[in-house]
Amino acid sequence: MHIFPQGLRGRPAVVPRVVLPVVLLAVCTVVLPLSPAAAGSGPSSADPAPRAGLRTSAGGGSVASLPLGGPHRSAAGRALAPRTTARFELIGVTWDGPADALADGTVRVRTRDAATGAWRDWQRLDADGEDGPDTPAAAGARRAGTAPLWTGPSDGVAVEVTAGPAGPPRGLRVELVDPGRGAESPAARTRPAEPAGGGRRSGQQAPRPEIVTRAGWGADESIRESDFVYTGQVRAVFVHHTATATAYECADAPRVIRAIYQYHVQSNGWRDIGYNFLVDRCGTVYEGRAGGTDLPVHGAHTLGFNTNTAGVAAIGTYVKDVPPPELLTGLARISAWKLGLTGRDADGRVDLVSGSSASRYPAGTTVSFDAVSGHRDGFNTECPGAALYPELPGIRTEAARLQGRADTVATP
Structure with missing residues (x-):
């Protein structure tokens, strides 16, 4: 499983920071547009996003789902303009259809540090499904997705999806995960x-x-x-x-x-x-x-x-x-x-x-x-x-x- 590193609280990194390159596919070399507000000096934080599709868990954990589409869609892919969100610490992109639907495409995300307000560099998510059950999913029971990215405390996001030859899969969503403080249990720790x-x-x-x-x-x-x-x-x-x-x-x-x-x-x-x-x-x-x-x-x-x-x-x-x-x-x-x-x-x-x-x-x-x-x-x-x-x-x-x-x- 790949969950690319980014900003985890703790000791300073023990290796030099690596900036992942952006790969533009020959079949789709157009970078998807962001909102007009993003075209200036940098991403805007004036566009708060609702916590659509919010799923909660005990101990304050939650997963918020935001659709990738609307005015920022094209035959090439999907995008989500930079926006403010509720706090999250892990991000991924999911879709309907087969796990390899984005194997020849690219998924990039950019997140904002909740402590400093600074936007981090773009990071590429692995779109190949490596982990998962061996048996086919029942209709609607499972969704395919990228490997998730651990971001550390974050409160803003932007997404760019560049599809492969088959075009973007249906139901693209970005998933924002807040692990919360954890559920309390009387069971042995x-x-x-x-x-x-x-x-x-x-x-x-x-x-x-x-x-x-x-x-x-x-x-x-x-x-x-x-x-x-x-x-x-x-x-x-x-x-x-x-x-x-x-x-x-x-x-x-x-x-x-x-x-x-x-x-x-x-x-x-x-x-x-x-x-x-x-x-x-x-x-x-x-x-x-x-x-x-x-x-x-x-x-x-x-x-x-x-x-x-x-x-x-x-x-x-x-x-x-x-x-x-x-x-x-x-x-x-x-x-x-x-x-x-x-x-x-x-x-x-x-x-x-x-x-x-x-x-x-x-x-x-x-x-x-x-x-x-x-x-x-x-x-x-x-x-x-x-x-x-x-x-x-x-x-x-x-x-x-x-x-x-x-x-x-x-x-x-």
């Missing part, structure tokens, strides 16, 4: 770690790491589907990065998780957050999709290979940023424990069957994977990033060591 060697049923079972529960990160359980869907035994773990800012305070990780959760559920129409687990830069492990951390909950993280797998997302962008050792340890610990529950060697290989031709492999194809693989192994994406992907062999080795069977060979 953490599931404690097992002591080293504790709870093992065999030499393959690694101790469970401490896991922050959904109550711990403030999930509003009323917005997700009430029932759970389970897959067969978890045979592999796919590692992702959320591509949010890397230099964040770990205390802010729950806000990022809540925003992703709300976008997946209230904007995309998924039954729950797509990932089974998330890990922050301090190595803290968070419960993702509901249904039981020790059960094979069916996720929506690696299109085509959501069956018999678990998705674990590293919170941050690890294209150029070096993943901290604590993060790598957290990824190894949750992978070792999750695979060990069913006796799977974290350093072994498994065969999986593609469930979608939109993945790297046609539906029905049997593919051999490492038990701990990267998202790019199953889908044409850079995820989990050029800096994190080479760390996977070390994660596998450490996970196998935690299982107490680093020198054994997995059964097929």
